[in-house]
Amino acid sequence: QLQLQESGPGLVKPSETLSLTCTVSGGSISSSSYYWGWIRQPPGKGLEWIGSIYYSGSTYYNPSLKSRVTISVDTSKNQFSLKLSSVTAADTAVYYCARQQQGYCSSTSCYALGNFDYWGQGTLVTVSS
Amino acid sequence: SYELTQPPSVSVSPGQTARITCSGDALPKQYAYWYQQKPGQAPVLVIYKDSERPSGIPERFSGSSSGTTVTLTISGVQAEDEADYYCQSADSSGTLFGGGTKLTVL
Numbered sequence: 001q002l003q004l005q006e007s008g009p010g011l012v013k014p015s016e017t018l019s020l021t022c023t024v025s026g027g028s029i030s031s032s033s034y035y036w037g038w039i040r041q042p043p044g045k046g047l048e049w050i051g052s053i054y055y056s057g058s059t060y061y062n063p064s065l066k067s068r069v070t071i072s073v074d075t076s077k078n079q080f081s082l083k084l085s086s087v088t089a090a091d092t093a094v095y096y097c098a099r100q101q102q103g104y105c106s107s108t109s110c111y112a113l114g115n116f117d118y119w120g121q122g123t124l125v126t127v128s129s
Numbered sequence: 130s131y132e133l134t135q136p137p138s139v140s141v142s143p144g145q146t147a148r149i150t151c152s153g154d155a156l157p158k159q160y161a162y163w164y165q166q167k168p169g170q171a172p173v174l175v176i177y178k179d180s181e182r183p184s185g186i187p188e189r190f191s192g193s194s195s196g197t198t199v200t201l202t203i204s205g206v207q208a209e210d211e212a213d214y215y216c217q218s219a220d221s222s223g224t225l226f227g228g229g230t231k232l233t234v235l
Contacts, residue, residue, distance in 0.1 A: 046215065047164075047215050115162035
C-alpha cells in the first residue's frame with residue numbers, strides 16, 4: 001500500500017523559507033505514470049494546489065505562488081520536497097503531499113495533470129515570530 | 130483567472146439525495162474529480178474522470194457532467210457522508226480546486 005509522509009518544521013518565522021519533505025513508501029517515485037504534488041489548506045478554508053513534479057524534475061506551479069515556490073525530487077531517497085520563500089501569516093496551513101495521476105488529451109487539448117489518489121496525513125505549518 | 134464554483138453549503142435529510150454542483154467554463158472539455166474531506170482528515174477521491182468511482186467508494190456516490198457544470202450525487206445520504214466536498218479540474222497552468230461545499234446531514 002502506497003504511503004506518503006510529510007516532514008519538516010511546524011513553525012516558521014515571517015520572511016523565512018518554509019521547507020517540507022514528502023517521503024514515499026510502498027511504491028517508487030520514479031514511476032512514469034505519476035506526478036507528485038503539494039496541496040495546502042489554511043485553517044477553516046479550502047484546498048489550494050501549490051505545484052507538482054514528475055520524477056524527471058519537470059514541474060508545474062500555481063501561478064499565484066510560482067515566484068516563491070520550488071519543488072524538487074530525490075529519486076534515490078524516494079522523496080520530493082517543497083520550498084516556499086518569504087512566508088507570511090497567510091501561508092499558515094496544513095500542507096499535504098499527494099500522488100497525482102498523469103493527465104490526458106481531449107480532442108482539442110492536452111492536460112498534464114490528473115486527480116490525486118494517495119495523500120499524506122498533512123502537516124500544520126504555522127508562520128509566526 | 131479560471132475558477133471552479135461550488136455552493137458553500139448543501140443540506141439534506143438522511144435517506145434523501147444530495148446534489149453538489151461545480152461550475153467552470155472549461156468543464157465541457159475537461160474531466161472533473163471529486164474529493165470528500167472529513168474534519169482533521171486528508172481528502173479522499175470519490176469520483177474521477179467525471180463519473181468513475183474508485184474501488185472502495187460506495188455505489189451511492191455518482192458523478193455526471195452537463196455543459197459547464199459537473200454534479201456529484203449522493204443517493205440515500207447517510208450521516209457518515211457529512212463532510213466537505215471539493216471538485217478539481219485542469220487549467221492551463223496545471224490544476225485547481227473548487228472552493229468546497231459543506232454537506233450537512235440534518
